[in-house]
Amino acid sequence: MTQQASKLVIVTEKLLLKQVAKIIEEAGATGYTVVDAGGKGSRNVRSSGGPTVSETDSNIKFEVLVPTREMAVKISDEVASQFFDDYSGIAYLCDVMEVLHAHKF
Amino acid sequence: MTQQASKLVIVTEKLLLKQVAKIIEEAGATGYTVVDAGGKGSRNVRSSGGPTVSETDSNIKFEVLVPTREMAVKISDEVASQFFDDYSGIAYLCDVMEVLHAHKF
Amino acid sequence: MTQQASKLVIVTEKLLLKQVAKIIEEAGATGYTVVDAGGKGSRNVRSSGGPTVSETDSNIKFEVLVPTREMAVKISDEVASQFFDDYSGIAYLCDVMEVLHAHKF
Amino acid sequence: MDFLSDFLMRFLTQLQSPTLGFLIGGIVVASLGSRLSIPDAAYKFIVFMLLMKVGLTGGQGIRDSNLAEILLPAVFAVAIGILIVFIGRYTLCALPKVKVEDGIATAGLFGAVSGSTLAAALTILDVQGVSYEPWAAALYPFMDIPALVTAIVLASIYTKKQRDTAGGYPNEQPDTAGGYPNEQRITARGYPKRDTASKRVKIWPIVKESLQGSALSALLLGLALGLLTEPKSVYDTFYNPLFRGLLSVLMLVMGMEAASRLGELRKVGQWYAIYAFVAPLLHGFIAFGLGMIAHYITGFSLGGVAILAVIAASSSDISGPPTLRAGIPSANPSAYIGASTAVGTPVAIALGIPIFVGLAQALGG
């Protein structure tokens, strides 16, 4: 048996890694995957400190498989309300056709 | 002419990079993309060795465009049956609206 | 209010980072996210220079949320026509269910 | 007259030091668009090595020191750290087009301390044969932490007052460099505004955050190891001999950084640039003056006075920015990092160090 799900994607500043992870866990998601990312958005004028000369990624991208749209909105609302006034970030939801294999979902 | 496809995503332990890549190639996929990833799942208690103090990603995320759901299931079944008893990992399938440009697909 | 969008994904050689970013910006996208990636495709025989012994990723993956399919095709056509004769690369379009939070979209 | 010519001569000699050469080299190379880069891992490791060396030197030195002597300079360091932020609060923040939070954060960064600038000053003092108390480098945290804490506290008092008077969202201040129009923002639910009204600023978490940062951790670890173990063998074969060379690489990185941040600084307006040019020297002179008081009262060495002045003149480059980003999230990092990295640090190194070391030498005869 496989299962339908959605994928919530959040791209935001690296500094927020632990805090966003905590929100995701507290919302009851079974896990998350996170990758280092660079990027440009409306706030790209904001610097992240740390030497740019030594090429560093300053964003992170979270991907969270969630069983319902509600959980996704709960997570992204929490993240946005806590951080998106002051930090750059974007959150969107994708459709996952099916979860083929997972230890727990 | 563009073409419909699905995207199979597999997140698993870095250690399995070569073995998973081999399975993907043998299943006849035209290619794959792989990124370093961190993450947390049901088995996060399992350590991957290597110093965590020096921040390292210990997962990898494969993305494979496949023409049919069958090929995706073939790959993920093979990966899951060989590795998911002993290693952490997840596999899911996303819809790709269309492949716009590719050297071979 | 949330908004529908598509996600254009372009995987190509790292060397083209700045040039592809410029095309994306000029097409009017509100931003992009980019991650380092490895991968294999039809042209994998082509080397990217730089020591392979010291494990390096030689691809980059762009993800661009675009409001319309037209903008995606415009970007990917431009990228493909300028680079895909001589450089390896792939471009595809995914559906985004909704953009939940964004500073500007 | 004699004093002045003496000072000028010493100042000019110091301009030819490799430290400065590498800094300027970095600026030039980056301005010319070179793709030269020092890998991030190498940069971080070098910073660790330098701070560890500074700490080990201090720790080994403290053992034979009369610790009562450190009291007055340490008190002065705390006072200067706090003073610098208040100066910024009532000068920089009063200027047109400077958002108050941005100004406070900038002043906080200039009050905080740069380990690399400190390392450069110690090298010059050693080369010039100016002696100083071995514990002088340990003044670093005494200025760094109070400055950051003061900035964060001032900023949250300001934010709270704004909210209370405006009765609403503090960012609705018009026409600011760092403000973003909210019109096009998409939200899934119209998320509720944070209710931070009830939050009181706690000082201990900010102090802890500073102490846990990589720069202060390395320095304090070095101090502790120097004080408690016998690190002479590794110090003499590793940390000390590599010091100057690693510093030259770091100066190169800082030069490249300065050039690449100039664009950011330009976006936030010229007032930041003017502040960033004047502030290091002003802060340094204030500290030099207070240091001289300690010199006359407790016999604080002239070399130590120069170190106090350089610490004041420097602005934090490693652990200050993330601390401020977390502590004053509404401030625009381009403003404070741009001001500090693109102008403040080069001024502190290229002008500040030669001036204050030259002064110490001239006064010392």
Next chain:
Amino acid sequence: MDFLSDFLMRFLTQLQSPTLGFLIGGIVVASLGSRLSIPDAAYKFIVFMLLMKVGLTGGQGIRDSNLAEILLPAVFAVAIGILIVFIGRYTLCALPKVKVEDGIATAGLFGAVSGSTLAAALTILDVQGVSYEPWAAALYPFMDIPALVTAIVLASIYTKKQRDTAGGYPNEQPDTAGGYPNEQRITARGYPKRDTASKRVKIWPIVKESLQGSALSALLLGLALGLLTEPKSVYDTFYNPLFRGLLSVLMLVMGMEAASRLGELRKVGQWYAIYAFVAPLLHGFIAFGLGMIAHYITGFSLGGVAILAVIAASSSDISGPPTLRAGIPSANPSAYIGASTAVGTPVAIALGIPIFVGLAQALGG
């Protein structure tokens, strides 16, 4: 009495070495939640440098050695490596809440060798002026590989037996620390269980895997270069002078690691902690005893005996874990890495090295 007081004094002196200071510093710093970190690239490069230096020293030394001498110590090294795994198999695995695969893997890791612990011992021996055969470091692979091979073979014999008796899936053992409930698992097709019943354990691939690992490769490459080329110029200007300093950084990393792995160890139960505390010393004493036999029979130096004991006391930190992860995939890495990194290595360095070096000195007069 005299022997004991002599030993105790030497033991205490060695506690003040910078090696140990950095290790403890790392533990403290990480426990206090510091964000200090050594970049991964720097860590890997340092490990390479140390193993290359150890190899070069050995290789240059072997040239003038009588290679017949190495035979008995090498045979003992192999025997100890195998013995350690069997000891673990019949003690640790017999304890409550210890899954057999996890216990075997842990014993394998404690049988294998840590290059950094070895490097630390060599430094202490040099500082203390205790002489040893230049080829003694070359005993490393003779203990490391047999231990890993034995562990993997024992584990697969066990797994096979389990499957044969249970007639089914070996993981259906109830109530284990590392087991995961399978209820919620999603599978697209209900993939077929692996049919590993017919697989026989092949030894050569495991040996090859070990030899190809980065740690053994660097050591053996250094040995070969020391033996076959004239590396004196680079050895004297680079690998040798930097050795102690790089080791101090590595000790810092290992201390930080130990602190951060403690949590993992706690999850797998206290029996691992007890084993990890006792095993290094027990293994070291066994090896010391065998080494003394070689001392009396073939004149193996007391310094060499101490090295053999430290090699036995150490547990692998670099190449052991991935080899075991691949070789005994069903074992829980948190168990064996936690036990080794959080307790085993600090015990081997902080107690093992001073004890065995002190013993060698006391016995040597």
Next chain:
Amino acid sequence: MDFLSDFLMRFLTQLQSPTLGFLIGGIVVASLGSRLSIPDAAYKFIVFMLLMKVGLTGGQGIRDSNLAEILLPAVFAVAIGILIVFIGRYTLCALPKVKVEDGIATAGLFGAVSGSTLAAALTILDVQGVSYEPWAAALYPFMDIPALVTAIVLASIYTKKQRDTAGGYPNEQPDTAGGYPNEQRITARGYPKRDTASKRVKIWPIVKESLQGSALSALLLGLALGLLTEPKSVYDTFYNPLFRGLLSVLMLVMGMEAASRLGELRKVGQWYAIYAFVAPLLHGFIAFGLGMIAHYITGFSLGGVAILAVIAASSSDISGPPTLRAGIPSANPSAYIGASTAVGTPVAIALGIPIFVGLAQALGG
């Protein structure tokens, strides 16, 4: 006879140098499938250190030099750089199964210069006590840039001509190593073919691109700092003493690279391998001959002649490949990088350096 035996003896001695030992060690280790690797950041930092040292040496030396002397060798360097590309254009490209663009790019890479090969040669000259002009390393860009520019210009003239005669798409050349069948290609709209017919090749951007590359930037920065500042203190404590050791690590990386690129080279055909074996020696001898002319006319030292020959024999490994990838995008990088890294560089280091240094010594008496 005497000359020949003298030369042979010197040649053999140099074969035992650690430089070569590490190169061969790297080849062997990688061929045996070892997972040993030097982190990318360490590799990049080492390259920076070596080029900076070479630059600093040159810059400090130039000060006391008669700069008129450099004129003739520099003109020869430019001529050799251009000549090498033309030789490749009319030999390699004429061979069967060699695509013209691939051949030109390969010749360009062999005309360009490898900083690491140059560093290896300087070490050997120092060890052997052969003296050379301090500015000789500054010949690097004089050969490197003209070679890359010539290759890119030749390639675009060829591409343009092809398009004009074929009246169409230049890639429709059948049966080439690097060609890909286009049948299966997916395109959203059938994108329009690039209209590059009107593009003229501009030389300045290529020169700028080369100068901005990390290798040349580091070298030129070092030259400038050596010339304009007083870097003696950092040079003597850091860049110079670490030079040989870092070079040994770099040689190891290059050896591992060579082994891992062999597969790529095999795919593009044996002609590349033959060219890559012969070209370094041929180019070196041509340069040695021209250098001897300068020796007789302007007194260019024999050590300098050897350096000119090694520069010619070397093929670029750091900044050449990306410049060519951007400048001749239709050429297959596997061809030129494979040829250069897998065969060209080992030949230049293992045979070229001993031959040309040995020749210089033998001629010098």
